[in-house]
Amino acid sequence: MTAARKDAIIGAAVLAVALVTPFFLSGRYVIGQLTLFFIWATIVTQWNLVFGVAGIFSLAQLALFAFGGYSTAMLGLYLNWNLWAALPMGGLAAVVLSLIIGLACLRLRGPYVALLTLAISQVMYLLIITDTACFYMEGVTCRNFTGGTRGFAKYGDFGFRELLGYKYMAHGDYYLALTVLALATAFSIFVIHSPLGAAFQALRDNPEYARSRGISRFKFQMLVFASSAFFTGLAGGVYSGYYKVMGANTLYISLLLFLLAMMVIGGLGQTWGPLLGAAALMLADEALKDYPDYRAMGVGTALVIFVLLWPRGIAGGISAFVQRIGGQTRRASASASEKVKSAQRP
Amino acid sequence: MDTATQILVSGLTLGAMYAISTVSLSLVWGALNVLNMAQGALLTLGGYFAYAAVSALGFPPLLAVLITVALGGLVGLLMYLAVIRHMLDTEGFEVNVIIATVGIGTVIENAMLKIFGAYPIRQPIMWEGGFFIGRTHIPYNSVVIVLASVGLMLILAVVLTRTRMGRAIRAVSQNREAAQLMGVPDQLVYAQVLLVAGALSAASGIMLSTITTLSPTMGYDPMLKAFIICVIAGLGNIAGALYAAFILGVFEAVVQFVFGVRFAFPAMLLIVILALIWRPYGVFGRRKVSRL
Numbered sequence: 001m002t003a004a005r006k007d008a009i010i011g012a013a014v015l016a017v018a019l020v021t022p023f024f025l026s027g028r029y030v031i032g033q034l035t036l037f038f039i040w041a042t043i044v045t046q047w048n049l050v051f052g053v054a055g056i057f058s059l060a061q062l063a064l065f066a067f068g069g070y071s072t073a074m075l076g077l078y079l080n081w082n083l084w085a086a087l088p089m090g091g092l093a094a095v096v097l098s099l100i101i102g103l104a105c106l107r108l109r110g111p112y113v114a115l116l117t118l119a120i121s122q123v124m125y126l127l128i129i130t131d132t133a134c135f136y137m138e139g140v141t142c143r144n145f146t147g148g149t150r151g152f153a154k155y156g157d158f159g160f161r162e163l164l165g166y167k168y169m170a171h172g173d174y175y176l177a178l179t180v181l182a183l184a185t186a187f188s189i190f191v192i193h194s195p196l197g198a199a200f201q202a203l204r205d206n207p208e209y210a211r212s213r214g215i216s217r218f219k220f221q222m223l224v225f226a227s228s229a230f231f232t233g234l235a236g237g238v239y240s241g242y243y244k245v246m247g248a249n250t251l252y253i254s255l256l257l258f259l260l261a262m263m264v265i266g267g268l269g270q271t272w273g274p275l276l277g278a279a280a281l282m283l284a285d286e287a288l289k290d291y292p293d294y295r296a297m298g299v300g301t302a303l304v305i306f307v308l309l310w311p312r313g314i315a316g317g318i319s320a321f322v323q324r325i326g327g328q329t330r331r332a333s334a335s336a337s338e339k340v341k342s343a344q345r346p
Numbered sequence: 347m348d349t350a351t352q353i354l355v356s357g358l359t360l361g362a363m364y365a366i367s368t369v370s371l372s373l374v375w376g377a378l379n380v381l382n383m384a385q386g387a388l389l390t391l392g393g394y395f396a397y398a399a400v401s402a403l404g405f406p407p408l409l410a411v412l413i414t415v416a417l418g419g420l421v422g423l424l425m426y427l428a429v430i431r432h433m434l435d436t437e438g439f440e441v442n443v444i445i446a447t448v449g450i451g452t453v454i455e456n457a458m459l460k461i462f463g464a465y466p467i468r469q470p471i472m473w474e475g476g477f478f479i480g481r482t483h484i485p486y487n488s489v490v491i492v493l494a495s496v497g498l499m500l501i502l503a504v505v506l507t508r509t510r511m512g513r514a515i516r517a518v519s520q521n522r523e524a525a526q527l528m529g530v531p532d533q534l535v536y537a538q539v540l541l542v543a544g545a546l547s548a549a550s551g552i553m554l555s556t557i558t559t560l561s562p563t564m565g566y567d568p569m570l571k572a573f574i575i576c577v578i579a580g581l582g583n584i585a586g587a588l589y590a591a592f593i594l595g596v597f598e599a600v601v602q603f604v605f606g607v608r609f610a611f612p613a614m615l616l617i618v619i620l621a622l623i624w625r626p627y628g629v630f631g632r633r634k635v636s637r638l
Contacts, residue, residue: 057441104619108626110440111381111581115573116619122570123612130608253566257452264445268438293460300452307442307449308432 004193007271011185014275018178022171031170035242037282038177042184042235044262044274046228049188052269054200054224057110060101060117061232062259063124066250068094068233070146073246076155083156087237094233095226102225106218125251151247158241173242180238184231185275191227192271196220254296258285261299265306267313276314351482353599359488359557361595362495366550367572368579368587369502370543376519376582377539380430381444384451385547385572386565387458392418392551393469393560394458400470407471411552415545422544425450426537434536459562466559471552491553498549499588502542506584511538519582567611571598574618 022031047061072090075081081089105116128146135145143150160172191197199220202210211217240246249255258281266277281299288295310317367385374382395417399410429450433443476485506512517525518535526532554568575594579586594614601613 057444104623108622111375111444112577112622114381114444115570115577116615116622119570119574119611119615119618122567123615126567126611127608257448260445260448268441293456297453297456297460300449300456303449303452304429304446307446308429311436311438311442 002193004189007189007193010272011182011189015178015182022174028170031174033282033286035170035174035177037278038174038181039235039239039242040259040262040282041275041278042177042181042238043232044259044266044278045181045184045188046232046235047259048263048266048269048274049191049228050225051263052273053188053192053197054221055110055204056106056221056225057114058101058105058117058225059114059256059260060098060121062251062256063101063117063121064094064098064229064232065236065239066124066248067097068236069240069246069250070152070236071233072237073147073152073155073240077152083158083237083241087234087241090237090240091230091233094229094236098226098229099222102222106221106225121251121256125248128248128251147247149248151245151249152240153245155240155244155246157244173238177235177238177242180231180234184235187227187231188274189271191224196224200224257296257299257303261303264303265313267315267317268311270313270315270319273313273315276318280314348480348482349603351479351484353603354596355482355484355488356602357596357599358592359491359595360598361592362492363550363553363557364568364572364575364595365495365588365591366498366546366553367568368575368591369499369584370546370550371572371576372579372582372584372587373515373539373546374543375576376584377515378430378434378536379440380447381440381581382543383444383447383569384425384454386569387451387454388418388421388544388547389551389554389565389568390458390560390562391421391454392548393555393564394462395548396471396552397467397469397555397560398462410471411549414552415548418548418551419541419545421454422540422542422547423537425544426540430540431533431536455562455565462560462562464562466561468559469552469555472556487556491556494549494553498546502546505542511535515539571611571614574614578618578621 021034025031043061043065047058050056050058050061068090071093072083072086075086075089076083101117101120105113108116129149131144131146131148133144134142136143158172158176160169164172199210199215202213202215203217203220207217236250239250262277262281263274264277265280266275267273284298284302285295288298306313312320367389371382371385374380392414395414396410399405399413400407403410405413425447429446430443433439433446436442473486473490476483476487478484504512506516514525514530514535515538517528517530518532522532525535550568551565555564558564571594572591575590576587578594579590594617597617598610598614602610605613
């Protein structure tokens with residue numbers, strides 16, 4: 001069985017479970033948390049593609065997500081667009097931003113990319129929260145173009161309430177977020193097993209030889225960075241339609257860290273790392289809900305422990321475990337057949 | 347004229363503050379290839395330690411500063427011994443170690459938040475008052491910051507060029523394998539570098555807190571600015587970092603005056619992006635030729 005086919009089967013199985021889950025789980029809280037999990041997992045799968053597979057040390061993934069979300073919300077608010085029409089525009093807006101960031105950063109070496117992309121997200125955050133200029137008046141209150149510290153609200157939603165009724169509106173958001181995650185995961189599996197993935201592996205394993213064979217790191221990195229930005233921006237659009245408020249809290253460093261921890265703990269560069277990491281972190285977060293003071297400290301400690309002791313993350317651990325079991329069974333069967341042979345010997 | 351003096355004074359103060367942070371980042375990068383994302387937290391730690399030493403333990407300010415600097419060095423050393431040392435020479439070191447320092451920074455920052463609370467506190471160690479040049483008010487605090495920073499840089503320069511330890515640090519930064527073959531104990535050098543960097547960061551944090559206020563996130567923006575300065579200077583280039591820090595400090599003050607405080611950081615970022623498109627290895631940096 002090829003690796004690509006194995007990933008496709010695992011993906012289909014996970015998707016099937018996710019599709020039927022709402023029929024067995026009631027409770028809007030659980031459905032809501034799962035929706036959020038799909039949104040974070042979408043960002044992390046794409047970030048993993050950029051960071052772990054393509055080797056772009058970008059910390060701007062959350063900025064792309066926020067940009068997509070803001071674009072969707074602003075189209076709804078300022079141009080009165082239906083959010084279903086604004087959603088793909090959010091994805092495209094993130095692609096445009098990623099192209100600009102990519103052109104500015106991707107010719108640089110690793111740590112420089114990290115520094116600049118982090119600075120770009122922080123500048124975006126600062127420009128939003130320090131925005132005090134009046135763009136329009138709402139009654140007697142002055143509103144800023146970027147929403148300022150208050151953010152945006154009342155720009156519409158996906159209309160699940162009218163479509164599905166009050167009881168099932170949460171399911172609408174659930175399946176929308178799941179669809180985006182499924183598309184994003186399918187895309188990442190495709191990239192990992194495509195010639196693009198092979199090119200990155202070549203660039204990692206022997207950069208000089210790969211380059212002399214005409215593989216352009218810059219071109220391929222741009223391609224992955226921009227296309228992953230599309231799904232990240234879509235996730236932003238889903239987030240803005242789901243929460244019905246969009247604010248600068250989507251650019252908080254604590255959130256960036258939370259997602260970074262998902263990626264690292266799940267396993268950098270591993271196909272199923274992001275999903276495992278996102279699930280692990282969401283569960284841990286749920287467990288620490290009553291101790292909010294220790295939440296960030298826990299994330300920080302977990303980051304250090306994982307890069308120090310298990311740099312391949314949960315996914316790496318699982319695949320090593322599976323290989324060992326596989327090796328043992330193979331060895332066991334080999335020795336068994338050996339015994340049979342020796343028994344047959346006169 | 348008065349405005350110009352004002353801008354120059356605040357620019358030099360900012361530059362002096364950034365210079366120490368930048369040099370400390372640059373030192374760690376140069377010797378270990380580690381991008382220290384815990385720098386912002388180390389700044390915060392320095393500010394709060396000094397505050398606690400004066401207000402809670404009642405130490406005289408000068409003693410408090412010395413103790414804080416020593417403790418900063420200790421934290422840097424601990425960072426090396428507990429985490430970084432175990433990651434050297436592992437696969438994906440450059441990336442993993444950055445993630446590790448991010449984690450360390452988060453832990454330190456949230457520990458400060460837990461101990462001292464989220465509300466901004468005024469730094470008690472401060473030289474009150476000031477004097478006038480023409481009609482421009484110049485606070486003593488700014489003068490102290492500039493002098494202290496220049497003093498620290500001079501000490502560092504002497505240490506790096508004249509002492510055995512400094513020569514070892516520079517040797518390891520320039521060529522680790524060659525230094526090892528010459529019998530330079532690289533593990534010791536790394537420990538020393540983290541110690542010095544931690545101490546410098548703590549000093550920089552005290553200065554920073556006298557200008558702004560103490561808060562758990564106070565180190566974050568200055569760290570990013572120090573990063574930007576490092577990038578312009580070329581990572582690991584200490585002399586370049588010093589020039590770039592003062593130039594960008596004055597630049598920031600000018601932008602703050604002309605366009606408003608809001609645009610200082612975006613303008614710096616724009617400059618660095620343009621500079622990197624022009625010279626991808628930093629304005630003062632030299633291109634590393636990679637051999638096959």
